Amino acid sequence: MNGCIVAFCCEHSAYPAADLAGKLRLHYPENLRVIRVPCAGQVDVIHILKAFENGAAAVLVLGCEDGACHHISGNTRAKERVKYCNMLLKEVGVDGRPVAMFNLSPNAPHKFVRAVNEITKIKKESGR
Amino acid sequence: MIIAERKPMEEIRQMIAPYKKLLLAGCATCVAVCWAGGEKEVGILASQLRLDQSKGRKKISVLEATVERQCEKEMVEELRDKVQEVDAVLSLACGSGVQTMAEMFEDKPVFPAVNTTFIGMPEREGLWVEMCGACGDCFLDRTGGICPVVRCAKGLLNGPCGGTRKGGKCEIDPEKDCAWVLIYRRLEKQDRLDLMRQYYTPRNFRAVKRPGRIQAVKA
Amino acid sequence: METKIGIFLCNCGEAIRNIDFAATKEEVAQIPGVTCVNLSSNLCLKEGKEKMISCIKKENIDRVVVAACSPDFKEHFFRQVLESAGLNGHLFSMANIREQCSWAHEGDVTVKAVEVIKMAVNRARLLQPVKKKKFPVNREVLVFGGGFAAINAALQLSRVGLRTTLLEREAILGSETVELGSLCGFDISSMMSEVEGDENIEILTSAEVTAAAGKIGGFTVRIRKGGEEISHKYGAVVLATGYQTKLALEPELKSDINIVSQEKLCRMLEDPNLEIRPRTIGFMFDFSDENSRLSTLATLNNALAAKQKWDSEIYVFCKSVKVDGPGAEKLYREARDCGVVFLKCEARPRITADNGRVKIEAKDVFLGEDTILACDLLVAEELLLPSEGTEALSSLLNIRRDSRGFYQDENVHLYPVASEKKGIFFVGGCRGDLDLSRVLTDVSSVVVSVYELLSSGNILTEVEKVKADPQKCVACLTCIRVCPHDAIQLVRVDGGKEVAEVFDLACDACGVCAAICPAKAIKFRAYRDEEILAQIEAIGES
Numbered sequence: 001m002n003g004c005i006v007a008f009c010c011e012h013s014a015y016p017a018a019d020l021a022g023k024l025r026l027h028y029p030e031n032l033r034v035i036r037v038p039c040a041g042q043v044d045v046i047h048i049l050k051a052f053e054n055g056a057a058a059v060l061v062l063g064c065e066d067g068a069c070h071h072i073s074g075n076t077r078a079k080e081r082v083k084y085c086n087m088l089l090k091e092v093g094v095d096g097r098p099v100a101m102f103n104l105s106p107n108a109p110h111k112f113v114r115a116v117n118e119i120t121k122i123k124k125e126s127g128r
Numbered sequence: 129m130i131i132a133e134r135k136p137m138e139e140i141r142q143m144i145a146p147y148k149k150l151l152l153a154g155c156a157t158c159v160a161v162c163w164a165g166g167e168k169e170v171g172i173l174a175s176q177l178r179l180d181q182s183k184g185r186k187k188i189s190v191l192e193a194t195v196e197r198q199c200e201k202e203m204v205e206e207l208r209d210k211v212q213e214v215d216a217v218l219s220l221a222c223g224s225g226v227q228t229m230a231e232m233f234e235d236k237p238v239f240p241a242v243n244t245t246f247i248g249m250p251e252r253e254g255l256w257v258e259m260c261g262a263c264g265d266c267f268l269d270r271t272g273g274i275c276p277v278v279r280c281a282k283g284l285l286n287g288p289c290g291g292t293r294k295g296g297k298c299e300i301d302p303e304k305d306c307a308w309v310l311i312y313r314r315l316e317k318q319d320r321l322d323l324m325r326q327y328y329t330p331r332n333f334r335a336v337k338r339p340g341r342i343q344a345v346k347a
Numbered sequence: 348m349e350t351k352i353g354i355f356l357c358n359c360g361e362a363i364r365n366i367d368f369a370a371t372k373e374e375v376a377q378i379p380g381v382t383c384v385n386l387s388s389n390l391c392l393k394e395g396k397e398k399m400i401s402c403i404k405k406e407n408i409d410r411v412v413v414a415a416c417s418p419d420f421k422e423h424f425f426r427q428v429l430e431s432a433g434l435n436g437h438l439f440s441m442a443n444i445r446e447q448c449s450w451a452h453e454g455d456v457t458v459k460a461v462e463v464i465k466m467a468v469n470r471a472r473l474l475q476p477v478k479k480k481k482f483p484v485n486r487e488v489l490v491f492g493g494g495f496a497a498i499n500a501a502l503q504l505s506r507v508g509l510r511t512t513l514l515e516r517e518a519i520l521g522s523e524t525v526e527l528g529s530l531c532g533f534d535i536s537s538m539m540s541e542v543e544g545d546e547n548i549e550i551l552t553s554a555e556v557t558a559a560a561g562k563i564g565g566f567t568v569r570i571r572k573g574g575e576e577i578s579h580k581y582g583a584v585v586l587a588t589g590y591q592t593k594l595a596l597e598p599e600l601k602s603d604i605n606i607v608s609q610e611k612l613c614r615m616l617e618d619p620n621l622e623i624r625p626r627t628i629g630f631m632f633d634f635s636d637e638n639s640r641l642s643t644l645a646t647l648n649n650a651l652a653a654k655q656k657w658d659s660e661i662y663v664f665c666k667s668v669k670v671d672g673p674g675a676e677k678l679y680r681e682a683r684d685c686g687v688v689f690l691k692c693e694a695r696p697r698i699t700a701d702n703g704r705v706k707i708e709a710k711d712v713f714l715g716e717d718t719i720l721a722c723d724l725l726v727a728e729e730l731l732l733p734s735e736g737t738e739a740l741s742s743l744l745n746i747r748r749d750s751r752g753f754y755q756d757e758n759v760h761l762y763p764v765a766s767e768k769k770g771i772f773f774v775g776g777c778r779g780d781l782d783l784s785r786v787l788t789d790v791s792s793v794v795v796s797v798y799e800l801l802s803s804g805n806i807l808t809e810v811e812k813v814k815a816d817p818q819k820c821v822a823c824l825t826c827i828r829v830c831p832h833d834a835i836q837l838v839r840v841d842g843g844k845e846v847a848e849v850f851d852l853a854c855d856a857c858g859v860c861a862a863i864c865p866a867k868a869i870k871f872r873a874y875r876d877e878e879i880l881a882q883i884e885a886i887g888e889s
Contacts, residue, residue: 004886011419019417022446030452030459033466033886034443036418037874042858046168047879049175054883071857072747072755072767072831088172091137092180160865161823167867253828253863 003128004031005119006051007060010040012070013106014062021109028116040064040101041074048085048099057128058119059085059099062112066103075103096126129249130158130222131256132165132242134173140218141180143239147216148186150177152241153207153229154194155221162256164242165220167194173220173241198225204232211236246278264336270323272314277333280307285328288312350472351382353408354464355399357390357415363449367457371414374461378468382406391421396428403432410471414442414464435476437873442467462886469881475872477812481805482852484564485582488797489514491740493521493552495535496775496786497587498542503794504585505547509801512549512581513542514570516736520552559584559743562834562853563770564806582801583770584744585793586754588737590776592729595635600698605705606725609645616652624657625724629707632728633665634695638751641781642729643669647678649726654685661687662720664696664709673784690718698725734777745833746771753779764793768833769853772796812856812872813849819868820846826860826869835860 009015015036021028037043040063048059061082063075082101089098100122102115144150152170160166174190193210195203198221207229211217216237219226222244230238246258261278268275277283281300288308291299296309315321354375358368368386376384383406389395390413403411411434413425418441426436444460452459488504490497493515504511513520520539542548554572561567566581592608600606607615615621630650632642643665650661663682668689670676683689696709705725710717733752741748746766747755754773756763765772772793775786800806815826817840826847827835834853837845849860849869861871 006883006886015417016419018451019419019443019446022417022448022450025450027451027453030456033462034447035466035879035882037858037879038871039857039859042862042871042874044168044862044876046171046175046876047883049172049179050880051883053175053178055887056883071855071859074831074857074859077829077859077863088176089179092176094179156819156821156866161821163865166865168865250824253825 003057004033004055005029005058005060005116005123006056007032007034007062007116008037008040008043008047009034010063010074011036011038013064013068013104014040014102014112016106017062017104017109017112020107021112024109026109026113028113029120032116039069039071039074040078041069041071041076043078043081045081045085045088048082049088052089052094052098057098058123060115060119061099061101062115063101063103065105068105096128097122098126098128129161129247130224130244131162131246131248131258132159132222132244134164134169134220134242135240137176140173140239140241144177144188144216144218145186147188147214147237149189149191149214149216151191151193151207151210151214151217152177153198153217153219153221153225154192155196155198155219155225156194157197159221159225159242160194162250163254165222167192170194170220173218198222199228201228201232204228208233262336263331263333264340265331265333267328267331270326270328271311272318272320272323274307274311274314276307276311279304279310283333284308285331287324350380350410351406351408352378352380352410352412352468352471353382353403353406354384354412354414354468355390355402356384356386356464357395357413358386358388359416359445360388363445365449365452365455365457366444366460367455370457371461371464375464375468378465380472381468382408390415391424399428400432403429403434409434409438410474411439412442412464412467412471413439414444414460414467416445417441417443417447435478437477438471438474440467440471440474465885466882469885470873470878473875473878473881477809477872479807480810480851481807482564483805484801484852485580486510486801486804487512487579487581488583488585488801489566489568489579489581490585490587491556492587492589492775492777493517493519493550494587494589494775495521495538495783496589496777496790497521497585498538499787499790500585500587500774500793501542501548502538502545503790504797505545507794507798507802508547509797510547510549512551512579514554514556515550515552516555518553520550556740556743559745562836562850563768563800564852566770583772583797585797586740586766586771586773586777587775588740588777589734590753590779590781591732591734593732595728595730597698600700603700603705605700605703605723606698606727608729609642609649609726612649612653612724612726616649616656623723625653625659625722627660627720627722627724628653628662629705629720629722629725630661630663631665631696631698631707631725632663633667633669634692634728636728636730638731638779639665639669640672641731644672644675644678646726647675647682650682650687651678651685654682654687659723662707662722663687663689664692664707665689666692690714698727731776731779733779737777744768744771749779751779753777764789765796767831769855770800806852808851809856810851812851813854813858813861814870814872815847815849815860815864816868816870817844817846817848819866821866821868822846823865825863825865829863830860831855831857 051059061078063078069075079101082099085099100119104111152174154165154170170192174192177190211233218239218241219229220241226240247260248256248258251257258278281298292306296306298304298306372384387395429436442464448456448460488509488511490501490513501511501513557571558569564582569578630646633639670679690711692709696707699706704721707720746768749755774789822845832855834850835847838848858871861869
C-alpha cells in the first residue's frame, strides 16, 4: 500500500466531516483510506505502527475539537499517543512526523480536507 | 510492584545487531502493569524493530510471546518451542524474568530490553513513584508508613536535615517533597509525634546478604 | 470456521457514476470466503431490501458487507435488515463507496472502491455477534436540592408516574428560593404546597448523602437524617443543587454598606420601611465573568425597577450588554428609554469608598475619556459560583466538574443536561449557566430522558460489547481510572480473584479502556485489534 495515507476517523467528528466533504464534492487525494473508530481515544499505538508496517506513508488521527470530545478526554489521549508514536518512529529512523493529529467538528468538511492536504504535503517533504 | 522502563533504542539495537531471528518475550505481571514489558509493549517494540529494517539494516524476523510471570520456570517452559526457532531472545521482563529465561535456555543469548528500576506504585495512571528500596530491615512502623530510605534524598533516619525548602520541598531536589515533613504530618494525624523524639542508631542498609535467599516454612 | 460472506453493492439509484461496478463485482467475488456478490440500484428501498433478505437466507450467509453510502446514514437500517433475515445485526460491515469515494475524488475510483470493499470484508470475517439483554432498573429517582429547578423536576417526574425523593440539606425545602418570594411570575408558595401534597414525592429535609455507589438503574445511596442512616436504591439521580454568588470586590470594600448585591437591592426595593432612597445608583457586570446572562437580566430588571420606584439616576458599567435571552433586547431598550445610562468600558472600573458614597472611575469607550461617578449605592459585580458542597457531592458521585467548578456536561453541544456518567443529570443553576426559561426547558429535557430510561422497569442494552477477560485482567485499575463514564468496576470472580468488569448499562462504547489496557484484556467487539489490523492489511492489496 505504498503511498497510502491511513486516517483514523472518530465517528462523532471526523467521519461525518469526511462524509460532508463528499456531499459538497470537496476533493482530496485518492490515496486516503479511512478507518472509522468510536473515539480517537480508542486508537492504540500498535494500530498506528501496524499501518506503517503494512506500508502506509503517513497516518492521520482525527478527533473532536478540544473540550468537545463526546467522551471527555479521548481526543487528548489521542494527541499524546500520536506524539509518542512519532517519537517511537523517530527512534528507528522513520523521520518527518509521519503521524499527525487534527481536531475538528462534524460540520467542518473543509478542515477535513485541509488535514488530508497537510499530511500529504508533510509526506512529500520527507520523501515518502 | 516492580517498576521497569524500556532501555534506550540505541542500546537495544546494539545488543541485537548480530542476530537475524529474535523472540521478544514479555511478562504479564509487574512490567505489564507499569506499561514497560507486557503484551502491548512487546507488540510495539516488535513493530519498531520490523520497521527498522527498512533503513538499510539487516533483515530480521521477530516473534512475539508473553507469559504470565517470567520468573516462574514452569511458565517460561511454555516458550521452549519458540525459543528453538530463534537466534536470540530479547526479554522485556524485570531482571528476575530475564535471568530465569537465560537459565532455562542456556544455549541462547538472552538480552534485557528494560531496566528494572525500583519498587513502587502508581501515583496516577502512567506515573510510577518509588516507595520501597528493599533494604531488608523495614522500620515503617516508626515513620508513619513513609520510607525515608528511598523517599528522603539523603536517606536520613532521624528527622529532617534542616534544609527543607518552602512548601515542604527537598533541599536537594526541589521537585520532591521532604520525606520527613510528610512523616511529621502523618505522625501528627495519628497523635504519635513522640516517635520523633526517639533517636535511632545507624542501620545496616545491607541487612539482606546479597544474593538474598529466603526459606519459607517447609510445607 | 469458514464464514460465508455476502457482498451487496449499490449504485444508489445510479448516483454513483465513476465506479465500474461490473469490474468491481468480478474482483470482490474472488476474495476468499465470499459466497455471493449482488448489484442493486436501490438496496435501501423495499424491493432491494427484500431481495437482500431472501439472498441471505437462500445462500446461508453469515456475514454481510454492503458497499454503498455512508454507515452514518444507513448502518442502523441495514442492521435491522440482518435481524429480519435471522442474523445478529452486528455481523455487518459497511463500505463507504459514495461520500468518501465516488463523491470525494475526480475521475474513475474503481481501484479505491475495490480496496475499501476489501477492508470491509476483512473486518466482516472477524466480526462477532452482540446480544441484547433487558436489565431491570429501579423506578425511583433521587433529586438533590429544593429550589425552583428541583421542585419543578420532582413535580414533573411525579406526573409521569415516577416516585421521587427530594433531598434538601437545609431544614426548610428550598429555603433560599422561598425567601425570594414570587419569582418572575411563578408562585413559589403554591408550587411548594403542590409538592408537599404529592403522594409520589418524598421530601427529606436536613438530610445529606454519606455514600453513593452503583450505576444507572441501581444507584445505592446512603442518606443520613436526624442521626440515622438509611440506604436506598434509585434508578437515576438529578442534581439541582443551585448556585451561589459572590461579590467580585476588593477585600477592603466588602464591608461597605453602600455596596450591595442584586438580591439585596431587590429587598431594598420591596422594603416599605426603607429610610433613605439612593439618588444615584451604579451597576457593574460583565468584567470578571463572561457568563453574564444572569447578571445582565438582573441588572436590566432591577435598574428599571429602581427607576420606576425611586426615580434615581442610574448608570450601568459593563463591557457589553449580552441580550441573547428572550425578551432581553426589549428590556434593554426600555431601560435606555427610561433614562438609564450605559457606559461601555474595556477595563474594569476602579472602585473606592468616598465619604459615605462610592466612587467609580472608568473609561468609557465611546466618550474616550475618564469618567468619575460618585454614587449612593453600587450594585457590584457578582461571580456565579457552584453552590457549597458541589465539590464534595461530585466526589461522592464520582462525576467531573468543569474548569469553573460546575458539574461537567457530557457533551457541550449535544447533551448539556447529562453528566458523563449515565443516569446522573443536572438542572438549573448548578449547571453554571442559566436563566429561568432555560431552567424549565432543561427540566423537561431531563424528565423525558429519565422517563425513557426507567418507565418500563427495564432497559434493553447490548451486552458484552466491551468485555474484560477475567483470565487476562491483572486488576491494575487503569481502565477503572480512565473510563470517562465510570462504567467499570472491580468484582470478585470464582476463585476470589478481583478483576475489572464493564457494566453494560453504563458503558458508552468509546473504547478508551480497550486501548489503554496494558494486559490487552479488554476486547471491544467490532473494534478489536484484529478487526482494525484486518482493515489495514487490506490496503494496497490490489
